[in-house]
Amino acid sequence: MRTGAIGWVARQLGRACVDGVRAWYVATLAVTGLVSLLAGPIVLAAALFGPDESRPFSPGGPLILLVPMAPVALWALCWATGGGGRAVGAALFAPGALAVMATHLYGGAAPGDRSVSLWLAPSLVVLGLFGARWAATESRRVVERWSGRPVPVPYRRPAGEAGPWRRLRFGGWLTDPATWRDLAWALLTGLAVLFTAAIVLLTPVALEVFGRNGPFFPLFIVYGMGVWMFPFAVLWAAPPVLRIHEKSARALLGPSRRTELARQVSHLARTRADTIDAGAAELRRIERDLHDGAQARLVALGMLLTVAEQLKHDPEALGPLLAEARTSSVKALSELRDLVRGIHPPVLADRGLADAVQATALDLPLPVTFTGSLPGRAPAPVESAAYFAVSELLANTVKHAGASHVWIEIGHSDGLLRISVADDGRGGADPSRGTGLSGTERRLAAFDGVLAISSPSGGPTIVNMEIPCALSSPKTSSSSGTG
Amino acid sequence: MRVVIAEDLFLLRDGLTRLLEANGMKVTAAVENGEQLLAAVAADRPDIAVVDVRLPPSFTDEGLRAALAARQAHPGLPVLVLSQFVEQLYARELLAGSTGGIGYLLKDRVLDGAQFIDAVRRVAQGGTAMDPEVITRLLTHNSSAGPVSTLSPRERQVLALMAEGRSNTAIAQQLVITERAIAKHTASIFVRLGLQPSDDDNRRVLAVLAYLNNA
Numbered sequence: 001m002r003t004g005a006i007g008w009v010a011r012q013l014g015r016a017c018v019d020g021v022r023a024w025y026v027a028t029l030a031v032t033g034l035v036s037l038l039a040g041p042i043v044l045a046a047a048l049f050g051p052d053e054s055r056p057f058s059p060g061g062p063l064i065l066l067v068p069m070a071p072v073a074l075w076a077l078c079w080a081t082g083g084g085g086r087a088v089g090a091a092l093f094a095p096g097a098l099a100v101m102a103t104h105l106y107g108g109a110a111p112g113d114r115s116v117s118l119w120l121a122p123s124l125v126v127l128g129l130f131g132a133r134w135a136a137t138e139s140r141r142v143v144e145r146w147s148g149r150p151v152p153v154p155y156r157r158p159a160g161e162a163g164p165w166r167r168l169r170f171g172g173w174l175t176d177p178a179t180w181r182d183l184a185w186a187l188l189t190g191l192a193v194l195f196t197a198a199i200v201l202l203t204p205v206a207l208e209v210f211g212r213n214g215p216f217f218p219l220f221i222v223y224g225m226g227v228w229m230f231p232f233a234v235l236w237a238a239p240p241v242l243r244i245h246e247k248s249a250r251a252l253l254g255p256s257r258r259t260e261l262a263r264q265v266s267h268l269a270r271t272r273a274d275t276i277d278a279g280a281a282e283l284r285r286i287e288r289d290l291h292d293g294a295q296a297r298l299v300a301l302g303m304l305l306t307v308a309e310q311l312k313h314d315p316e317a318l319g320p321l322l323a324e325a326r327t328s329s330v331k332a333l334s335e336l337r338d339l340v341r342g343i344h345p346p347v348l349a350d351r352g353l354a355d356a357v358q359a360t361a362l363d364l365p366l367p368v369t370f371t372g373s374l375p376g377r378a379p380a381p382v383e384s385a386a387y388f389a390v391s392e393l394l395a396n397t398v399k400h401a402g403a404s405h406v407w408i409e410i411g412h413s414d415g416l417l418r419i420s421v422a423d424d425g426r427g428g429a430d431p432s433r434g435t436g437l438s439g440t441e442r443r444l445a446a447f448d449g450v451l452a453i454s455s456p457s458g459g460p461t462i463v464n465m466e467i468p469c470a471l472s473s474p475k476t477s478s479s480s481g482t483g
Numbered sequence: 484m485r486v487v488i489a490e491d492l493f494l495l496r497d498g499l500t501r502l503l504e505a506n507g508m509k510v511t512a513a514v515e516n517g518e519q520l521l522a523a524v525a526a527d528r529p530d531i532a533v534v535d536v537r538l539p540p541s542f543t544d545e546g547l548r549a550a551l552a553a554r555q556a557h558p559g560l561p562v563l564v565l566s567q568f569v570e571q572l573y574a575r576e577l578l579a580g581s582t583g584g585i586g587y588l589l590k591d592r593v594l595d596g597a598q599f600i601d602a603v604r605r606v607a608q609g610g611t612a613m614d615p616e617v618i619t620r621l622l623t624h625n626s627s628a629g630p631v632s633t634l635s636p637r638e639r640q641v642l643a644l645m646a647e648g649r650s651n652t653a654i655a656q657q658l659v660i661t662e663r664a665i666a667k668h669t670a671s672i673f674v675r676l677g678l679q680p681s682d683d684d685n686r687r688v689l690a691v692l693a694y695l696n697n698a
Contacts, residue, residue, distance in 0.1 A: 337567065340568070355572060359570050362570075362624060365624060365627050367628070
């Protein structure tokens, strides 16, 4: 019991410490971002309006020595919290921090010559912009890492697949509203941290000035106690700070409503075009199949019957002709049957997705384990898309995987139709190669469905599909078994 | 022999009636949907019901469900299910727990009158008639591994015909070999598949179908 309690306390303490380090990281990131963003303007202002002579150690001078420590602390905290791009962060932020420190140490004079500073300032501004972008990306990353829910990246992408040069010509990220939101994020978080720090640090001074501390609490005692209490204060404040950080990151760093809508519109336009293309191609295929298949057979049948009519007084010749006519009609029927199966399989219409998939599984030249059921029918277009997606996957498995067993699982939960197809074949399936898988992906995309493939070389291959849809009618179609 | 037909297309219903009556059977009722089928079966007590899978009002598997319901209400009632397409899934459902008297054929088979009449007779006598296409697919499904893949081509031919529900005599005629040779093949197949041999044609067919369905 006691060890359990100790374990519990240790776990809580560990968790609090982790939160504390995370909050500290977030705060450091914010301050560093702000400093590097302001470094350019500060140096520029010093060059234009600062005194000619440098005056070392202006008031409060030694404290500024802490500023270059911030990138170093950031580097260390990146390492401790699993943040990314440690060297990148430190390299982006160190010059700005050093420049700010130097300006301050010289009492507001430009670091180096005025002309040097005039050259220095623009590069610091550019560096600050990159720094803000990095800070935003890093914030998105850690929020996803800590909360498990990604913050969507809102940056505009030029139409089509474009390399970095294309993107530069496109106007780069300066015209992208998301860039300005990154800057706002760097400024706001930095100011929020500085403001909070100022309040905490200056409150005792204010109380002293207004005479509320009394004679027994000289400032050094208050600050001395503060230093001792500081770690506990950090642990106490960390969870709410992280909550606020996550919330504001989602609000400011995620896509704005407008970008989100624009993204959806472009997604819809693309999937609609794909759907129309696929529909047209399908119609062409059906037309061709009918033309070359059943139609041709019926023409032949008609000709045979014409000949038979002319031969009606010659029973000996008539027999084989009629037999041929019957064969022709049987072939036409069989071709029509195959065609219908390709357009909309009868079992799918009769029984719905689960049974149709099972029926397809039964026709495979492999043992298949089928599990799961659907408590109702999905909308017909979704059923059809899902059915053909599964058929395509199974056909691929038979053709390429060299598998000896296939597992199919089907189910519906949280408004998502989930189908998983797994095999013990040789793996190595890649949607970027071959048109089959990407075609399946596009088929599903029309319904906002997604396809996830895990297929390491050597197998096994697991494909998961999810399509958002509601099931209608409580008619149960369920089954399970091995076939 | 007394037959009840359930088929919604008038032309086909009429054609079936003629074909059956030309072969000395008596069509006591030719109905259009599942409900009427159940009523006709209850009233006429036919020797066999010939049922289309797709029937009004739902035009899905109404006929199949009606056929299964009729068999439940009248155990042992022979049912021959006709369809524009065949599915193993439906064949399984028809065969589940069956002791015979089940047929499942493509509508195309009606075109070959003699074969079709033979199938009707076989089912009415408690035998089985499975469409060759169902059997082909069953065998494909079983072909990649397991005992079926070890059979010789001739044995596979015999197995397919047996699974369709044919008697040794019929198989011998079709393959143009002696009945004794067929008996030898059959025995060998049963040993390979680990099935209990039986002299009764129908029991043998059901055992083979059950084996293929469960493998």
